[in-house]
Amino acid sequence: MASAPPSSSPDVEPSAPFLVNQRTEPDLEIFNWGECLEMNINNFFRTLLVVWLFVSFYVIEILYGPKNVWLGPNSSILVEPSSIFIKSLQVKELEESKPGLMLFGFSKSPSLDVYVNWSESRMFTISNSYKGWAYYLNQGTTLNISYNVKPQGSSVQLVVDEGIQEVSQSLLNNPTYRDTYWSWNLIQGSGLIELDINKSSSYYLAVANLQRKDVEVELDIDVRAVLYNTTSSFYNCTFSNGECTFNAMSLLGDYVVVTSPAPSQAQGVSIEDEWYIRFSYQPRWISYFIISVVVICFTLVAIHFSERLQPRTQLLANKDDDSSSTGSCNESFADDDADLEEFIGNEGEASKSNRGLCAICCDAPRDCFFLPCGHCVSCYQCGTKIEEAGGSCPICRRAVKKVKQIYKA
Template sequence: MEHSPEHSQHAPGPSSALTLTNLPSSSSSSSSSSRVHEEGENNGQRNDENLHHQEQEHEQQRSGVSYHLNISISNVARIHIRDDVWSCLVVLVTFWFFASMTLILGYYGSVTLELGPNGSRLIQTNPFFVQSIKVKELIKQKPGLMLYGFHGPPPSDVEISWTETHDAFVPANLHKEWLFFLNKGSKVNISYAMSSTSSSPLSLVIAQGTQSLVDWIEDPSYPNLTLSWNIIYGRGKIQQEIPKSSNYYIAVRNLNSEEVEIQLNFSFNALIYDTTQAHCRCSLGNRLCTFELYLLGENAAVLSSPGPNEETSNSNWYVKVSYGPRWITYFVGSGVMTILILLAFRICKIFQSIDGIGFHAGGMQSERAPLLPEKDDEISSWGSSYDSVSHDEEDLEEWLAKTFPEGKPSNEGDSNNTRCLCVVCFEAPRDCFFLPCGHCATCFTCGTRIAEDAGSCPICRRKMKKVRMIFTV
């Protein structure tokens, strides 16, 4: 007994606890009650920590699912916008290419002109698309053609007169023609004298342009196809004033079965352009003439032919007129059109972003809320990217009641799993949603099959465009 105090003084903590067992019962009961109280407090603190930790993990899981789906949806939208931009750019470039080729080869393509004596033809074009006018004589055997360049269209107030006489033998059912280029306001006097031995009438016309002459040749009895239509016999005179600057054909046709001889006298009082103020002149005798156009300001060119003489009395001039394209206009136009279409897509994207921000701000709380009711089992971890499922549960239950009137499906174990299982197979969880309605009612396999077969949502019957997989974290 004397060693007990010494032992209790030098012994470690456990042996002191042993000495407590030799104390009276009152001290023993008080010690045990204090230990029980301390253990209860420790257990309570551990339970609180576990609950707080579980809540944090649950919140992280919710936020992780929402964050993952937001990234996937934004990526899909960005890919669609990029595809639309490239598609529009390809269509724009193709359209502009064909439009440019149509202007260069079609509207501003090269043409062949035929000029008669004392011809004075004005050539005007758009300087924004044409940089130069090139004129070349095709048959280089009759000199005298001239090209004049002006800063603006010159006046056609110069009067010139000349006379031509033609003795013609017109075969049966054929015709003879003479071409002249006459400006507006010119006058033509035609005198004719048929051979005294001929008793058959002829048809004499003044036709404006090649098409009018062709129409008259096909139907010579119809008078409205030409500017002037006459049946001539014996001697006479015809007068005609020119209403428009163009090529005019004076033609005689024999509608009889025998050849007819006729003498024609053409007297012209024509108006031609004043070429004294031209800033450039070029003779087409032995070379190609080029007239450069100014981008800003008016430009005009006049192509003139000499008067009739003994060498050229029965001949016309054939020239080729071509236009040099102003390439800078086509390149700048392509760039401007590309910039405009990109700006349009940029503005549309900005408006879409603004609408998306408003949508996310209004539905932030609903996105972070659990998308399916919490369950005690593992199914509580499944989710959806659209909160429209919770609003359409009543429609889904009505659809299930119509589909299975006897009650529960055969593959369903309990009623709590109905809202989490695929409404088609009742085996796999709902891990997909439909676009654009956003309903989540089937598994990805069944949803894909529905989209391929029917193509409509089983809840709202809207047309399905795509089926998206839901990923859980």
């Protein structure tokens, strides 16, 4: 004979099971400053590695990439190759080799204190074109340009610009772009223009006539040039085969000066001579390799220590010790019980009697905790279902990766 089902106590009304809504909206997530800081530190060091790669590219291809320079008579140019990144410097004449070019090597920066005065006269007729000359002028050089334009009433443009070897007639026609030139003057009749060079660089002096009628121009250019003192050099090269190579040696720094001669009939150098040269740098690859290895090692070590130093949530020990398991759940998460009561909406004395029951089924005792958050809020059976469903912790909403059972005596 089947026995009648036991009647429930009239004093205690069993709580109805409820469904936990697993919401994953980002606005309900608890912001984890530790994870954010760890991510930022890791990204910083990875960014540092990428920045070093870009710096290496800039040094090799731009800062120490090949450079072409025009030199006129009585010129000198200083180059400072870094012996850390540069193994050697090659200077080569790109056009027909001319006599008089010299290369000097120094262990310290030479002084810019040699003053040379020279002048040149140029007479030419120009129509609907321009005529120009290249110079390399050091800081402190002064130019006095006297001009005479014929016939009376005619005018031409006198342009001095930095770093170019030609002028654009389209820009000369547009008054808006005339201010982009280092010096621009509309000259007519007779006059004098004084220019002070405040930066060592290549300069191009040009006279342009945009009209179709012939204009006769006479220029007298007086130059007070400043050159580098080459008396203390420890190396020199005469460009006998059209090129010179300087091997960087001193870790404290190397300096190279290339000079052109003054106009001289004895040496066969005229005022019209120009030297077109190229500076080519051979990288010291071992330096880039060593620095890259150091940066990579530093990045890896920094990431490793940043991960170890980040504060982590203390999880329950995976042991079958009854007192340890029970104590950990009760001591570590006692503060979470108040949040749990608010979560399930229980009030009054009934909620106090259900503190040790599963927050999901409200029937079995809490005998498990979630990883990685460590919250103890459900029975092992309900916790396993949450894990299999890919759910989240009802307290902190973090994804449940694993469920550990707590064994009680």
